[in-house]
Amino acid sequence: MSGIAMPQPDAGILARAPQIVAALRAVLPEDAVIWDPEETRAYECDALTAYRCPPLAVVLPRTTEEVAAAMRICHELRVPVVPRGAGTSLAGGALPTADSVIIATLRLREVLEIDTANRFIRVQTGVTNLSVSAELEPHGFFYAPDPSSQLACTIAGNIAMNSGGAHCLKYGVTTNNLMGATVVLPTGEVVELGGPEMGPTGLDLMGLLCGSEGQLGIVTEATLRILPRPEGARPVLIGFDGAEVAGECVARIIRSGVLPVAIEYMDDVCLRAVEAFAHAGYPDCAAVLIVEVEGSPAEIDHQIARIREIADALNPVEFRESRNADEAMAIWKGRKSAFGAMGRLGDYICLDGTVPVGQLPHTLKMIGELSRQHGLEVANVFHAGDGNMHPLILFNANKPGDLERAEAFGSDILRLCVDVGGCLTGEHGVGIEKRDLMGKQYDGPDLAIQMAVKDVFDPRWLLNPAKVFPLDASQPWREEATAR
């Protein structure tokens, strides 16, 4: 275990475990409640694997009603609830506490409605992100947000974390593609927010729910905006001999009016790792951009010509166009294997700060200096078009103290992101990982109003405990909540 503190489990709840499980079993199907420690252990962590704790029990409902029934019991018995999608959070968003019941959405698997005339799909939220687009493919449509865990991650988790992806430069993140949500509140009450209409007419509670990291409710069904598939897409690869000039190229492309669907950035550390691992044939240089544009073949040619014009003025080391699907795949191959390639170099933690695009060169330089100070190597691979950085800090998990050093380095990078006008997290969420840094981004009153919002939805503060809000800041709220 490492530096992020979790509260002591409530001994009273632990002592009542058999009664709590019995109460859940009384209202749920036999196989929907897991209590056996052998089985609950599978839920002890998410993708932030340095932190683990088996929950008291796990509930696997199949319907909104079952989620509501479980929530009602937990509310009545004052048991904390940890919502969980596929457990792919990199921020510890689904980390249990020993006194909590996990309510997982992974059996909520039904596609409820596909309506291409009105351009939406309605699903239960346990479906995976990728399967939504797969469902839509025969209709010529797709669902835009594409987090890199899309094979595994669920729509419930995407909504809770407001997930992004490589293509959000053009299509936006989850909140921009979510039209409606069926939400189970902590009391067990079910509310419908939004729908297939382009609302809202009152306060945008659905917008508030999206990205609330399971602090306000569990979304069991969602209406998602769907888009017609583009005719085609093609990437180009541009190599530069400096981070600064690569950053300048990003800004000039954006300014030119060409709006690529993705602009990805890889630095030299990442490029060398990727080359050794995937042999993608990338140039050996300081920075590579992969820029993808969409449209008909002629439209793509026109946009690529504009990008070439912009890049040429900045003396690139290489400008590689893909002329066919194989060449396109070759360009993406290295980027897509980047995380795997980095994993071969050792353990790493993946950060997620965002900075203003104009601050990219400066931020990269400062990260290099921090890397020397902390004595740990860092690689940069990220979505450059929107300034969402993913520095990967390399460390050795078997070396005592190394994880702590990596975490300290990571905290310094995130503070740097805030200092240059950015934020702590662009798409992974706060979870426990960035919880104690929230004070860097928000002053006391800014955090207090967010906690006041949680108070309205979750008056007993039972949902997803010890996440998002620093424990010292939330303590008075939690204490007051126990009296309710």
Added chain:
Amino acid sequence: MIPETPSRAGLTPASEAELGALIAERFAARQPLRIAGGGTRVETGHLPGDTLSTAAISGVVTYEPGEMTLIARAGTPLDQIEAMLATEGQALAFEPADMRGVLGRNGTPTIGGVVAANASGPRRLLAGACRDHLLGLRFVDGQGRVLKNGGRVMKNVTGLDLGKLLCGAHGTLGVLTEVALKTLPHLPDRCTLGFHGVTVEEAVAIFSAALATPFEVSGAAFRDGTAWLRVEGLGPQMDYRRDRLLGLLAPREAELLDAEATLALWRELRDLAHFAGSDAPLWRVLVKPSDAPATARALQALGGEASLDWGGGLVWYCGPGGAQAVRQVAAHATLVRRGGLAGPAFPAEAPAVARLSAGLRQRFDPAGILNPGLMDQ
């Protein structure tokens, strides 16, 4: 037009700090305030209290075209911002309407007013609403506390997204002082296809066909028997998209409008020029596009006219129908221009949603002094 109450004071604090102090005073005294930017978007004449305008909290803080980011104080005139963005070939992609014609006002629309109303015009169909372009904000809550949320970067999931709540809250949760917005390239080439002599059913069918293509139709509106589609692009992109759409919708014949005529037409459609200069009640109804024809016909049966935007997702109804009759057809109708009608402008919410909304209002504005009676009922 609704007459101003003569005894109302007009308050125009010159800074965020001044605004904070002023609201703190009103909070202590439990005195209501009518919140406005330029006072051009929402009818608040029936609400109690002095008028508080953010018009003097004005000025662009930062504009970074290469980052597609704009930060401006709430009172900054919208036309000043639009002119500045145009010099860089950019725009607010959600195309906020100018409601002065429809509401018979002559104030100056502000960027804060746009955000407070989540004002989103025809391009919402493609680009999303104002709330989708809001990156961060600063505001003063009902106790006079200066607060912030979000930031200036395009991807940000740090904490709860209060921007979504404030955007479209019409000042009832807090008074905006500064907003950060995403700007987008304004594609230089554009044209419009006009399909004349079509029914409302045919119009929605045309929209659905066009919007199922990847040709990024950026406007789909219907009025007076004509369905209009706006096509944009970069260089040869627009010609290609136009020709493909014409092919798809053949044998229907379309009138073609050039770039200049397109600009003028969509400005009129955006600003509801066809419903300006009238005193009749004007309603805004959000529907599933395929429900638009039936809704429009049922509303027209009450007398008056209906038009469509957002590919049928938005029905405007201007006519003498009473509030109860209109809401019987469209439960979620919002009354934009009262035209003498009494009662709430916003539709009733489901009890659980109303309770959450009321709970939020109570936390942001515990004394109920910010536009009380506007959105709550």
